[in-house]
Amino acid sequence: MSKPLILICNDDGITAPGIRALVRAVRDLGDCVVVAPDRPQSGMGHAITIGHPLRVQAQHGLFGEDLPAYQTSGTPVDCVKLAVDQILHRKPDLLLSGINHGSNASINVIYSGTMSAAVEGGIEGIPSVGFSLCDYALEADFGLSADIARVVAKSVLERGLMPGTLLNVNIPKIDPAQFRGLRVSRQASAKWKENFEERHDPHGKAYYWMTGEFELLEQSEDTDEWALRNGYASVVPVQFDLTAHHALSNLQGWGMQGWKIEGGSE
Numbered sequence: 669m670s671k672p673l674i675l676i677c678n679d680d681g682i683t684a685p686g687i688r689a690l691v692r693a694v695r696d697l698g699d700c701v702v703v704a705p706d707r708p709q710s711g712m713g714h715a716i717t718i719g720h721p722l723r724v725q726a727q728h729g730l731f732g733e734d735l736p737a738y739q740t741s742g743t744p745v746d747c748v749k750l751a752v753d754q755i756l757h758r759k760p761d762l763l764l765s766g767i768n769h770g771s772n773a774s775i776n777v778i779y780s781g782t783m784s785a786a787v788e789g790g791i792e793g794i795p796s797v798g799f800s801l802c803d804y805a806l807e808a809d810f811g812l813s814a815d816i817a818r819v820v821a822k823s824v825l826e827r828g829l830m831p832g833t834l835l836n837v838n839i840p841k842i843d844p845a846q847f848r849g850l851r852v853s854r855q856a857s858a859k860w861k862e863n864f865e866e867r868h869d870p871h872g873k874a875y876y877w878m879t880g881e882f883e884l885l886e887q888s889e890d891t892d893e894w895a896l897r898n899g900y901a902s903v904v905p906v907q908f909d910l911t912a913h914h915a916l917s918n919l920q921g922w923g924m925q926g927w928k929i930e931g932g933s934e
Contacts, residue, residue: 672698672761672825675751675789679709679744679768679781682727682737686767689810690799691731693818694764697825701760702730702737703751709743710770712781714788716749717742724750744785752792762825763789766799767813773800773838773892773902774858774884783836787908790834795824797834802896803841812847813839816901819850829905836904840896851900856891858884 674694678687682704691700706725723741730737738755740747744765752759768782777783782798789796797820801813816839829835836855840847861883864876884893892902 674698674700675760675763676702677765677785682739689814693814703747706739709781714784744781745788748788763794763796768800771802774856795829812844839901848899851895853892853902856893857886
């Protein structure tokens with residue numbers, strides 16, 4: 669039987685140290701193929717490229733002579749779509765995205781290009797995992813993150829994932845000796861409080877630079893943020909069905925079912 673086909677993506681760009689660490693960690697688990705953006709695409713969310721051509725360039729040798737790699741001019745989601753439709757000879761058995769520089773826990777999952785690549789894999793029916801290290805430093809140590817990625821990747825290959833789900837794995841910035849293990853968690857309630865600093869260019873025209881402060885809205889011990897603050901790597905099952913199922917009965921109680929709008933413009 670052929671080896672599992674593993675698609676590896678990210679949002680930090682094909683030359684980022686995180687994706688190199690991820691490739692090294694899992695390359696012997698199957699036939700790996702890298703398809704990643706040609707430049708950083710952090711914060712792109714689930715954006716796709718419309719109205720501009722997408723370009724793909726082979727970068728074989730970047731991760732070793734035996735590992736095919738391609739860079740694209742598109743977003744992380746574009747990378748997955750191009751890989752599935754144009755580059756790969758068959759549907760991947762596993763999609764891994766990352767390892768991202770910085771946390772994608774709690775509300776950050778909404779904005780994350782790393783996680784959106786994994787979500788797109790899930791939409792395609794591919795068992796998918798996004799990995800993020802809570803360290804933005806250029807010299808970040810991905811050793812522990814790589815070890816975790818390997819363990820999780822092996823588990824997903826062996827056990828699979830429930831249909832319509834994927835995993836969001838975040839790793840704390842911590843001395844490996846202090847690491848307490850993996851912890852299955854839920855997404856914490858949190859938000860970003862943005863501030864737009866007004867500045868002026870040499871011509872006196874105003875522009876704005878966004879800064880933000882992360883606000884954690886709960887301290888529950890079953891959340892990803894609690895896990896990360898207490899020495900664990902958080903493992904959150906994520907779904908891409910955005911229906912608020914718990915609110916359906918309440919909304920149905922409004923009596924809107926069957927409403928007809930009288931009048932209106934023709």
